[in-house]
Amino acid sequence: MLAGHGQRLPALEDAGLRSVGADDADVAEAQHALVDGWTLVATRGISAELGYDGTPEARLICIRSYYSVGEFPSRLSGWDDANAAGILVPMRLGARSRPAPSDAFLQCVHCKKTLFRREFEQNFDVCPNCGHNHRITAWRRIEMTFDEGSFEELDADLRSGDPLQFPDYAGKLAQAVAKSGQNDCIVTGLAKIDGRAVSTAVSDFTFMGGSMGSVAGEKIARALDRAAERRIPAIIFCASGGARMQEGLYSLMTLPKTLAGVQRCRHAKVPYIAVMSDPTMAGVLASYASVADIILAEPQAMIGFAGTRVSKQAQVLKMPDDFQTSEFALRCGMIDRIVPRREIRATLSLIVRVFAQGVN
Amino acid sequence: MAAKSWKEWEKPLIELDDALAKLKSIAQAAEGERKRDLERKIAEYEKRRDNYISVMYSRLGPWEKVLVARAEPRPYSLDYINTICDEFLELQGDRRAGADNAVIGGLAMLGGKPVMILGQQKGRNIQERQFRNFAMAKPEGYRKAIRLMEMANRFNLPVISFVDTPAADPGVESESRGISEAIAAAQLAMLDLRVPAITVIIGEGGSGGAIAIACGNRVLMQEHAIYSVIPPEGCAAILWRAPEKGPQAAAALRLTAQAAHELGMVDEVLPEPFGGAHRDPVAAAQVVGAAILAHLEELSAMSPDEIYEHRIAKYRAMGHIESDLLGQAVVQGG
Numbered sequence: 001m002l003a004g005h006g007q008r009l010p011a012l013e014d015a016g017l018r019s020v021g022a023d024d025a026d027v028a029e030a031q032h033a034l035v036d037g038w039t040l041v042a043t044r045g046i047s048a049e050l051g052y053d054g055t056p057e058a059r060l061i062c063i064r065s066y067y068s069v070g071e072f073p074s075r076l077s078g079w080d081d082a083n084a085a086g087i088l089v090p091m092r093l094g095a096r097s098r099p100a101p102s103d104a105f106l107q108c109v110h111c112k113k114t115l116f117r118r119e120f121e122q123n124f125d126v127c128p129n130c131g132h133n134h135r136i137t138a139w140r141r142i143e144m145t146f147d148e149g150s151f152e153e154l155d156a157d158l159r160s161g162d163p164l165q166f167p168d169y170a171g172k173l174a175q176a177v178a179k180s181g182q183n184d185c186i187v188t189g190l191a192k193i194d195g196r197a198v199s200t201a202v203s204d205f206t207f208m209g210g211s212m213g214s215v216a217g218e219k220i221a222r223a224l225d226r227a228a229e230r231r232i233p234a235i236i237f238c239a240s241g242g243a244r245m246q247e248g249l250y251s252l253m254t255l256p257k258t259l260a261g262v263q264r265c266r267h268a269k270v271p272y273i274a275v276m277s278d279p280t281m282a283g284v285l286a287s288y289a290s291v292a293d294i295i296l297a298e299p300q301a302m303i304g305f306a307g308t309r310v311s312k313q314a315q316v317l318k319m320p321d322d323f324q325t326s327e328f329a330l331r332c333g334m335i336d337r338i339v340p341r342r343e344i345r346a347t348l349s350l351i352v353r354v355f356a357q358g359v360n
Numbered sequence: 361m362a363a364k365s366w367k368e369w370e371k372p373l374i375e376l377d378d379a380l381a382k383l384k385s386i387a388q389a390a391e392g393e394r395k396r397d398l399e400r401k402i403a404e405y406e407k408r409r410d411n412y413i414s415v416m417y418s419r420l421g422p423w424e425k426v427l428v429a430r431a432e433p434r435p436y437s438l439d440y441i442n443t444i445c446d447e448f449l450e451l452q453g454d455r456r457a458g459a460d461n462a463v464i465g466g467l468a469m470l471g472g473k474p475v476m477i478l479g480q481q482k483g484r485n486i487q488e489r490q491f492r493n494f495a496m497a498k499p500e501g502y503r504k505a506i507r508l509m510e511m512a513n514r515f516n517l518p519v520i521s522f523v524d525t526p527a528a529d530p531g532v533e534s535e536s537r538g539i540s541e542a543i544a545a546a547q548l549a550m551l552d553l554r555v556p557a558i559t560v561i562i563g564e565g566g567s568g569g570a571i572a573i574a575c576g577n578r579v580l581m582q583e584h585a586i587y588s589v590i591p592p593e594g595c596a597a598i599l600w601r602a603p604e605k606g607p608q609a610a611a612a613l614r615l616t617a618q619a620a621h622e623l624g625m626v627d628e629v630l631p632e633p634f635g636g637a638h639r640d641p642v643a644a645a646q647v648v649g650a651a652i653l654a655h656l657e658e659l660s661a662m663s664p665d666e667i668y669e670h671r672i673a674k675y676r677a678m679g680h681i682e683s684d685l686l687g688q689a690v691v692q693g694g
Contacts, residue, residue: 156684163623163680164614183684214679221676243567245590245598247680248613249625252567252589256575256675259547263672283589285540286528286568291548305540305568306530307598319532332536 108132124341133298133341135278137180138187138204141237145345146200150192155222159183160215160247169246176208184215185240188223193235194349196356199227203239205279210240212284213247217254220288224261228268233352237275238289242282242307255287262288271355275344276326276335277301294351295335296344297326303335362423362607366431369424373416373635376409413635420584422592423607425616429563429586430526433638435645437464437479437522440562443642444649445470448477454503457537462493462525463501463573465508470520471653476512478505478573479522482563495564496529502542502572506549518656519550519557521573526591528569543572550575551671554664558655560648561585561617561626562637577671578655581617581626582648584636588615625678628655 009031106117110132120127124144125134136144142151159177162170177183185207191200201223203210212220220236227234243251265272274292276285279302286305289295297303304324322328329335339347363369380402387398420428428434441448441464450466453459465478480497483489505521512519528539550557550573559576565587581587590598595613596605620626630647637644662670 159682159684161680161682164612166612167608214681218679218681243589245595245613248589248615249587249620249623250678250680252571252587253625253675253678255544255568255571256547256551257678259544260551260672260676263548263551282540283568286543286572287547288544290538290541290544305528305535305543323532324535328536332538334538334541 109134126341131299133278133300135205135239137206138182138185138202138237141202141277142187142191142200144341145235145237145348146191146193146198147195151189151200152191153187153189154226155188155219156183158215158218160213162246163214163250164246164248166246166248172208172246180204180207182207184213184219185210186216186219188219190226190232193345193352196349196352197230197232198235198352199223199230199232200235200237202237203284205239205241205277208244210238210284211242211244212240212251212254212258213244214250214254216240216244217251217257220254220258221261224258224265224272224288227270227272228261228264231268231270233270233355234265234272235275235348235352236272236288236292237277238280238284239277240281240284241279242284251283255283258288259291262291271351273348273351275339275348276303276329279303281305281307290334296337296339296347297329297335298341298344299326299338301326303329363427366427369427370416370431373409373412376405376412380405380409410634413639417635421607422586422610422614422616422619425584425586426592426606426610428584428636428638431636431638432484434563435637435641436482436484437524437562438481439641440522440560440645440648441468441477441479443645444652445477446472451508452504454500454507456500456503458498458500460493460498460501460504461491462495462497462529463504465504467517468520470649471656473656474517475656476508476517476519477522478508478519480525480569480573482524493529495525496527497525497569497572498529498531498534499537499539499542502528502539502546505546505573506542509546509549509553512555513553516555518555518659519553519576520652521550521557521559521576523559523561523565523570523574523587524563525566525569526564527566528572540568543568546572547575551675552668553671554668556656556659556662556667557671558652558659560630560652561587562648566591575671575675577659577667577674578627579625580628580630580648580651580655581620582630582637582644583617583632585617586610586615587617587620587625588613 009028104117105114106120107114108127108130111127111130113127113129115127115129125136125140126132127134160173162173182204185204186201187204188201191198201220203216223236224234243254245251262272271294272292273294273296274289276289276295276297278298278300280289281302281304285303302324303326320328326335326338330338367374383398383402383405387395387402390398445468448466448468450464462480463478464481465476468475468477480495481492482495483492509519528534528543557576559574559579561570561574561579561581563585565574565585567588567590570587590613592606592609592613592615593603595609597603599609614623617626617629621629628651630651633640633643659667
């Protein structure tokens, strides 16, 4: 709630705030927020001046010149007073009714800092403190990436069997299905990105490590086939430890199977874009992930062929510090770009827009 | 306790063979009654050995298959190529980064027909093994294979690939030069062929390292070869944190030729001579050669487009998938 008119509004400077070329309306909104008793919080760049303490009472300020409204930067390393037409925009961080305390906070899996969940989520599940990209579910990814309400799930009925009667597999699978409410680790369908139709497959690491068995392979191949048939771009988000060994050779055959889909896209001249997130390993990397027309990767994702345990067995010594990371892959020429999670949607949109000229 | 190596497993046989060899050399020098005695003894030992072989090989479990597939005297790719091809000219280099001797390839005449041959090559002694990097191909090896496949496509040469690798090279250097991309690109190149492609798994079909050159229109597998998504020891290490449980993992993975055939991953299981290919490499090669020619003959009826579509459809159809809608398994094979 904003304070009523006629009230004397505090100067932003008194609250330790600074505005850089902000317009009057935005300044006024910030002032009203202060009157309402909110702690105004911004992220790196100006947060130091505010003494951000991460309390739920805090409100967030973001600088709109770099980010559209609704996006909440955690880091503004590129912030530069001279070039930025910076505007302070107070964002209401939730109403007065706060979420239950247990849900309001979470701990960063990397730096262990306690985080304000809302801020964390508004930061695309990236730790505002250390910048660690937390692993996310397929549905969270879909929500972050595609136009709101545009995703139409397909092939959700496909589920894995236990063709080898592999020890403990049926139980593990049933557990994963019950926990996730999904049949397997890949969610596929049609979606739109800035109004343009795409065929997509999104891997979910939380479902048995995103491991690729018959169903994952089939769904990815279908997503690629669909792109080829409809002549729309294919976008695949990778997050997988590799082939699902509990399905034996069926899993190994998902390599050529998904590549058959890639081949169809190539012949149909539709673009195929892969986004590697943490982790993209082994059988997935050695098939569809590595041969996309454009390969993006999230920062610090684990990307590699041989698992560390396998490498250890092979007595591979002297690994570079960044071995099997996005940064290593970029340095070695294996991917096009490392893209922060917040910029993935815009980057994909640009790619799709550019390719659309060629497709249509 | 399961044997850890082929040598350990076949030890009684190897000892019998050694004893036989000694007896034979003594018998050669002997004369008269003693010679006849020795010859009787040799015949008796040979019978005993053959009994032993038939007992051992009639009860080959998955782990024993792993040991036999890895057996040092088992014929390797070049043994087959040199036996079955009228002529073979090895071609080397990926034209990009380097030479990889774990992968061999070249032009050959097979049954009077020109073909392009690819294969993974193991070594028999320490020097050879190092030279061949234990048949673990690096990106250069797969890129050489890609180069040769593209050439085969241009000049209408059927591609024959011999698979025998524990895995692709897992080293830092291979990672830095894109081992995963090379494996994926090799599969793409093979899937894209407009000429017939036949894959023969002769020893170890080790995961991604194998499938990179194993996307043939037909996949043949020798009866004691193995084909797996992961080495059994690696599977045991990941699932149970116990690499020594390889034998259990080998059983669970269903990595034998017979299982692969049942699952529809392999089109034909090629019988091996009595006691395994290593006991009669020439006979083993004749079976392999005849099978390749028979399958080539069948495939030659297809047009280039049909060959391509056949291969894409084959791999596109593989999988074991169930559906909530159908309520039953839709099992697909090759």
